[in-house]
Amino acid sequence: MKKDNIIATLGLNTVFNGNLSFNDFLTIKGKYIGTITSGGTLYIEDSALFEGNINVKNSVIAGQIIGDVTAEEKIEVLSNSVIKGNLKAPVIKIADGVEIQGRCQMIQDADTIDIFSTTVNQLKKSVTII
Amino acid sequence: MAEIHSERVKEKDLDTIMGEDIKFSGTLSFSDPLMIKGEIEGDVNATGIIYIEKDAKITANIKASQVQIRGQVIGDIIATESVQLFASAKVTGDITAPKVKMENGCFFSGKCQMSSEDSV
Numbered sequence: 001m002k003k004d005n006i007i008a009t010l011g012l013n014t015v016f017n018g019n020l021s022f023n024d025f026l027t028i029k030g031k032y033i034g035t036i037t038s039g040g041t042l043y044i045e046d047s048a049l050f051e052g053n054i055n056v057k058n059s060v061i062a063g064q065i066i067g068d069v070t071a072e073e074k075i076e077v078l079s080n081s082v083i084k085g086n087l088k089a090p091v092i093k094i095a096d097g098v099e100i101q102g103r104c105q106m107i108q109d110a111d112t113i114d115i116f117s118t119t120v121n122q123l124k125k126s127v128t129i130i
Numbered sequence: 131m132a133e134i135h136s137e138r139v140k141e142k143d144l145d146t147i148m149g150e151d152i153k154f155s156g157t158l159s160f161s162d163p164l165m166i167k168g169e170i171e172g173d174v175n176a177t178g179i180i181y182i183e184k185d186a187k188i189t190a191n192i193k194a195s196q197v198q199i200r201g202q203v204i205g206d207i208i209a210t211e212s213v214q215l216f217a218s219a220k221v222t223g224d225i226t227a228p229k230v231k232m233e234n235g236c237f238f239s240g241k242c243q244m245s246s247e248d249s250v
Contacts, residue, residue: 008152011145011162018156018172022149029145034156 012047028063039072046080059089068102139181139198141165150185166201184218197227199236206240 007025010016014030021036027043033051036042041058044050048063059071062078069075071089079095086102094100141147145162148154152168157175165181171189174180179196182188186201195211199219207213209227217235224241232238 007147008149008168009145009147011160011164013162013178014146014158014160014164016154016156016158018154018158020152020154020156022153022168023151024149026149026152030160040151 044081046078053085139163139165144181182219191223 008022009027010030010032012029016030016032016034018034019037020034022038022040024040025043026036026038026040027045028048028050029045030047031049035053036056038056040056041060042054042056044059044061044063044065046062050063050065050067052067054065054067054069057072058074059069060076060078061069061081061083064082066084068085069083069087073089074091074093075087075089077083077092077094077098077100079097082099084101086105087100088105088107090107092104092106144165146160146164148164148166148168148170150167154168155171157173158170159175161177163179163181164176165183166186166188167183169187174188174190174192174194176194178194179198180192180194182197182199182201182203184200188201188203189205191205192203192207194209197207197209197213198216199214199221200216201218202220204222206223207221207225207227211227212229212231213225213227215221215232215236215238217233219233219236221236221238222240224243225238226243226245228245230242230244
């Protein structure tokens with residue numbers, strides 16, 4: 001995923017406590033306590049500490065999360081992230097070295113590619129390279 | 131009246147930018163410069179500089195070292211260094227700061243108290 005078009009960043013030395021909603025992209029590098037609801041893409045950087053629930057379209061996680069993550073399309077968990085909570089999305093990608101304490105639920109969706117009925121080439125195209 | 135000639139801050143230099151599409155309600159605290167373009171409701175408690183851009187709507191009491199306003203603020207502002215209101219600014223609330231600048235054309239309704247730098 002491209003990171004060039006990100007227009008919103010919550011920096012390292014910030015503490016947010018409350019509810020937030022956005023439409024496009026958001027990167028969190030600092031501390032956030034509360035909920036995030038969005039139809040966009042949320043990036044949680046490795047320096048971030050998130051306490052609360054996330055409900056977005058796409059989510060890329062590299063930091064620490066205490067709470068549930070629900071995504072309409074996809075959740076990507078990058079290496080060294082820590083998640084204490086449940087993950088729920090049609091597509092979930094978890095890298096090596098991730099610590100997850102919680103349930104992982106794949107939602108059945110008509111738009112989701114069925115890995116058992118698609119060709120290898122199609123599957124390769126559907127995978128995002130980090 | 132002399133206009134305020136302050137250099138516009140470069141977005142690249144800022145660590146935190148809250149875009150136009152962001153709506154936040156709650157408490158926000160930070161120590162680095164921060165730019166707000168969206169909507170905020172609640173409390174802002176900071177030791178850094180806060181830039182409130184043209185389309186921003188803030189319904190909150192703001193505490194910061196410096197406050198630069200180009201957008202709309204409803205609430206009291208307390209700054210330890212300065213408060214600047216640009217032409218597009220709309221402020222309803224009290225301002226307390228050692229230095230206050232207001233550009234021609236801005237809207238300000240409230241009390242203004244120039245405190246000495248030690249007392250804030």
